[in-house]
Amino acid sequence: MYVELKNINKNFGDFEASKDINFGIEKGRLVALLGPSGSGKTTILRMIAGLEKPTSGDIFINEKRVNDLTPSERGVGFVFQSYALFRYMTVYENIAFGLEIQKADKAKIKARVDELLELTDLKGLEDRYPNQLSGGQRQRVAFARALAPNPSLLLLDEPFAAIDAKVRQELRSWLREMIYKVGITSIFVTHDQDEAVEVADQIIVTNKGQIEQIGSPAEIYRNPKTPFVSQFIGQGTIIEDYYRLHGFEKGDYKGAIIRPEFVEAFKSDNDRFADVVGISEKGTITDILFRGNSLEVKLDVGGVSLVTHRSLERRPIKVGEVMNVIIYKVYAFDDEKAYLLENEDLKKRDVNNVHLESYLYSEEGYFVV
Amino acid sequence: MSKQIIPGFKLTLGITVTMLSLLILIPLASVLVYSLKIGPSQFFEVVTDAAVTAAFGTSIFCSFIAAVINTIFGVLLAWVLVRYDFPGKRILDGLIELPFALPTAVAGITLSKMYSTTGELGEPLSKLGIYVSYTHLGLTMALIFVGIPFVVRAIQPVLLKFNPAYEEAAYILGADRRKTFFKVILPELRPALLTGFGLAFARGIGEYGSVIYIAGNSAKEHTQVVSYIIMQKLNYLDYGSATAIALVMLIISFLLLLFINMVQVYQSRRTSGVYEVASATTGDALPQPGKGRYIMIGISALFVVIMLIMPLISIIRNSLSKGFGFYLQSLSTQYVKAAFGVTIIATVITLIVNTFFGLVASWLMTRFTFKGKQVLATLIDIPFSISPVIAGLSYIMMFGRLGWAYPIIESINSALGTDIQIVFALPGVVLATIFVTFPFVSRELIPVLNTIGCDEEEAAALMGAKGLTIFRRVTLPHIKWALIYGMILCTARALGEFGAVNALSKTRGVTFTLPLEIDALYLAGSSDSIVAAFAVSSILVIIAVVVLILRNIFEHNETVKTAGR
Numbered sequence: 001m002y003v004e005l006k007n008i009n010k011n012f013g014d015f016e017a018s019k020d021i022n023f024g025i026e027k028g029r030l031v032a033l034l035g036p037s038g039s040g041k042t043t044i045l046r047m048i049a050g051l052e053k054p055t056s057g058d059i060f061i062n063e064k065r066v067n068d069l070t071p072s073e074r075g076v077g078f079v080f081q082s083y084a085l086f087r088y089m090t091v092y093e094n095i096a097f098g099l100e101i102q103k104a105d106k107a108k109i110k111a112r113v114d115e116l117l118e119l120t121d122l123k124g125l126e127d128r129y130p131n132q133l134s135g136g137q138r139q140r141v142a143f144a145r146a147l148a149p150n151p152s153l154l155l156l157d158e159p160f161a162a163i164d165a166k167v168r169q170e171l172r173s174w175l176r177e178m179i180y181k182v183g184i185t186s187i188f189v190t191h192d193q194d195e196a197v198e199v200a201d202q203i204i205v206t207n208k209g210q211i212e213q214i215g216s217p218a219e220i221y222r223n224p225k226t227p228f229v230s231q232f233i234g235q236g237t238i239i240e241d242y243y244r245l246h247g248f249e250k251g252d253y254k255g256a257i258i259r260p261e262f263v264e265a266f267k268s269d270n271d272r273f274a275d276v277v278g279i280s281e282k283g284t285i286t287d288i289l290f291r292g293n294s295l296e297v298k299l300d301v302g303g304v305s306l307v308t309h310r311s312l313e314r315r316p317i318k319v320g321e322v323m324n325v326i327i328y329k330v331y332a333f334d335d336e337k338a339y340l341l342e343n344e345d346l347k348k349r350d351v352n353n354v355h356l357e358s359y360l361y362s363e364e365g366y367f368v369v
Numbered sequence: 370m371s372k373q374i375i376p377g378f379k380l381t382l383g384i385t386v387t388m389l390s391l392l393i394l395i396p397l398a399s400v401l402v403y404s405l406k407i408g409p410s411q412f413f414e415v416v417t418d419a420a421v422t423a424a425f426g427t428s429i430f431c432s433f434i435a436a437v438i439n440t441i442f443g444v445l446l447a448w449v450l451v452r453y454d455f456p457g458k459r460i461l462d463g464l465i466e467l468p469f470a471l472p473t474a475v476a477g478i479t480l481s482k483m484y485s486t487t488g489e490l491g492e493p494l495s496k497l498g499i500y501v502s503y504t505h506l507g508l509t510m511a512l513i514f515v516g517i518p519f520v521v522r523a524i525q526p527v528l529l530k531f532n533p534a535y536e537e538a539a540y541i542l543g544a545d546r547r548k549t550f551f552k553v554i555l556p557e558l559r560p561a562l563l564t565g566f567g568l569a570f571a572r573g574i575g576e577y578g579s580v581i582y583i584a585g586n587s588a589k590e591h592t593q594v595v596s597y598i599i600m601q602k603l604n605y606l607d608y609g610s611a612t613a614i615a616l617v618m619l620i621i622s623f624l625l626l627l628f629i630n631m632v633q634v635y636q637s638r639r640t641s642g643v644y645e646v647a648s649a650t651t652g653d654a655l656p657q658p659g660k661g662r663y664i665m666i667g668i669s670a671l672f673v674v675i676m677l678i679m680p681l682i683s684i685i686r687n688s689l690s691k692g693f694g695f696y697l698q699s700l701s702t703q704y705v706k707a708a709f710g711v712t713i714i715a716t717v718i719t720l721i722v723n724t725f726f727g728l729v730a731s732w733l734m735t736r737f738t739f740k741g742k743q744v745l746a747t748l749i750d751i752p753f754s755i756s757p758v759i760a761g762l763s764y765i766m767m768f769g770r771l772g773w774a775y776p777i778i779e780s781i782n783s784a785l786g787t788d789i790q791i792v793f794a795l796p797g798v799v800l801a802t803i804f805v806t807f808p809f810v811s812r813e814l815i816p817v818l819n820t821i822g823c824d825e826e827e828a829a830a831l832m833g834a835k836g837l838t839i840f841r842r843v844t845l846p847h848i849k850w851a852l853i854y855g856m857i858l859c860t861a862r863a864l865g866e867f868g869a870v871n872a873l874s875k876t877r878g879v880t881f882t883l884p885l886e887i888d889a890l891y892l893a894g895s896s897d898s899i900v901a902a903f904a905v906s907s908i909l910v911i912i913a914v915v916v917l918i919l920r921n922i923f924e925h926n927e928t929v930k931t932a933g934r
Contacts, residue, residue, distance in 0.1 A: 053654045
């Protein structure tokens with residue numbers, strides 16, 4: 001493990017910002033610390049950087065305990081949320097700052113800064129001041145400044161928070177590409193699950209100062225292990241009386257999360273669903289929202305309110321229309337864990353699970369019409 | 370933009386320009402016009418006279434040294450007040466403003482007495498061979514006294530708002546505390562430092578009341594300041610020379626003000642548009658303040674004790690040196706009672722006029738953008754940086770026997786059968802007081818109005834509220850404390866105004882204000898009258914201290930209220 005946190009606790013006065021944090025990160029990974037605001041993700045990042053001291057526990061970087069080392073001794077680079085570019089220094093001076101502090105010689109500094117300007121595509125802007133740059137350019141300067149002293153670990157605090165939605169998309173792939181190009185182990189903090197899923201190859205989900213789950217984006221998405229993760233990831237809706245839906249039985253759970261992609265709603269005359277129409281139930285459309293590339297449809301199924309997405313290519317629907325509805329699966333949860341429950345009726349029909357696969361993972365639902 | 374939505378542009382612009390012109394610009398222009406009358410060769414002769422150039426040299430040199438010292442101590446004091454916690458911090462913070470609230474004449478006689486060879490500090494220093502009173506050193510000390518709040522109050526807010534992420538960024542990149550301060554923090558302070566330096570410098574060049582007693586005013590020793598020379602020329606009724614010298618001084622002040630405003634424009638250019646999320650606190654792993662902080666707190670405390678607290682104690686001590694009976698007796702003379710009356714009248718009228726102007730002008734300057742706004746801002750601030758003696762002089766040149774407005778007043782008098790006099794009469798005293806404290810209220814309001822922005826007013830205007838309703842219901846609650854504080858400061862300065870009133874008031878017991886009465890008593894020179902001068906001063910000191918305490922309370926209220934933003 002390249003970065004390792006062992007039994008980390010952090011208190012700010014009475015407030016427990018981190019509770020018994022344990023995790024390890026392999027060299028070369030691009031990791032997201034994902035959680036809602038106040039979940040303690042930034043505190044973890046700042047402790048790894050050496051900006052905050054853990055109340056108890058040990059931090060290791062490259063097998064070495066670093067609790068008592070300064071950030072520069074730890075070899076970390078840090079990109080601040082609003083970049084904290086020095087406003088009275090030019091782009092060049094900002095990037096050179098860390099090297100000048102190390103008293104590197106002038107020629108070396110120039111060579112390194114030039115190299116970073118090249119890498120981040122900032123050539124020609126070196127004499128500009130931060131306020132003469134766009135948000136995206138500022139992020140690149142902050143990135144170059146953090147990388148200048150050749151850190152072995154790069155930490156980024158909400159790197160996209162200060163950027164317009166439109167540019168954000170571009171910068172996500174830029175940053176991902178750049179980090180792989182440099183080959184540096186990186187950890188970034190975000191509250192946006194799309195951002196974490198798109199950029200990171202490993203996600204650490206935090207909540208209330210604790211770690212909920214660690215895994216690849218697909219794992220986190222498919223197999224949420226805790227009630228919090230099952231709710232936080234995806235656009236699921238919480239339902240208490242899930243057992244009133246066909247194919248599910250009451251278990252020892254507090255409730256269930258149903259994501260839109262778990263719900264299929266079709267018109268009763270749809271031939272392609274003929275073999276499953278018998279195990280479907282009736283649902284009335286209560287609302288239809290246009291989502292650009294799809295429709296978000298709200299349904300009332302026997303008193304339970306469900307949401308599904310519907311391709312624009314399918315036949316038109318209207319509010320009040322009665323549809324046939326099948327729920328493939330739900331995430332049931334108790335106080336501690338989340339469990340995957342599959343539609344029993346559907347499972348019985350499909351002994352070999354061949355169809356179930358195609359119900360679940362085809363892009364546009366089982367049948368397009 | 371906002372100018373279409375928020376009402377009152379034409380009205381506030383009209384009132385601001387009219388009041389500014391009538392009270393400040395036209396009187397000042399009278400100085401200009403008169404000084405041009407005397408012809409270039411004579412003008413040149415007057416301003417190159419050895420005594421005059423020496424006075425300019427002295428004023429500029431001592432003010433510059435004082436401003437440099439104030440800049441250094443100002444950074445130190447502001448740093449200590451913002452960054453460290455220690456017992457008595459709020460008192461220290463409050464005392465910084467003492468020179469704003471204390472009448473200059475009171476400061477002048479106190480410093481002069483304190484540093485004389487028989488004074489509390491002057492005696493031990495004279496044994497070491499250091500003479501302060503009646504030397505350049507004393508003059509510089511007095512200028513440090515009046516200038517220190519300008520620098521501290523310019524830097525403090527910048528340090529308070531300083532984004533901790535900058536320090537963290539420097540720390541992550543390996544900078545130690547010293548390097549972080551000099552390479553990252555100091556550049557951020559530079560514009561505020563220049564502003565504070567410029568204001569202290571400008572104020573020092575024009576300073577009158579606090580320096581004339583301690584300076585000694587000897588032509589031979591080069592301890593005459595420019596304001597003193599102007600006053601001297603006025604006393605000899607040599608208006609030509611007085612106005613010529615005043616004009617040169619005005620040009621210097623104006624250039625300084627222009628410089629300050631340009632710095633501010635430059636500053637906003639460098640920092641505007643940089644989106645920032647300031648982190649709440651600095652990380653606790655950053656190096657904590659070392660032992661050096663005790664030295665810094667110690668130096669700051671020593672500075673405040675010597676420069677600000679000792680003078681206060683000295684006044685009280687001197688005023689009671691002949692017993693409490695004598696103290697009361699000195700306060701109940703006819704002269705003092707009359708002076709008290711004049712002072713109150715002048716102060717009340719000034720307060721009303723300047724509060725009205727302050728509200729109107731700050732609305733104009735913060736709610737609308739228009740051509741020439743920068744120039745207007747500079748003009749409003751003129752009274753801050755010019756010598757109060759010039760303020761007095763300009764009314765003499767307008768309404769006095771040689772003034773262009775004199776015939777107008779005369780014809781009004783003959784038409785109505787009245788005997789209105791402006792100069793050397795109560796109206797002159799009132800006008801001079803208004804002049805000197807003119808920008809006090811607006812200067813407190815403008816930063817507050819700028820920070821709160823005009824979103825709420827625009828919302829109210831869109832809902833159909835009229836100008837006065839918007840102001841009363843939306844704006845006023847935000848600026849209440851700043852307004853009260855500005856009014857208090859204005860009151861304190863009005864009560865203590867000396868230089869301007871001195872030029873316009875000649876009759877003891879009739880048009881003398883309290884500071885003039887103090888001056889008369891002090892210059893009478895007998896030990897009794899000097900003690901009486903301090904007794905009268907003590908009243909103004911008590912008012913000044915009350916002002917400081919009130920300010921402290923208001924500021925505290927304000928920070929408590931806006932803490933959640």
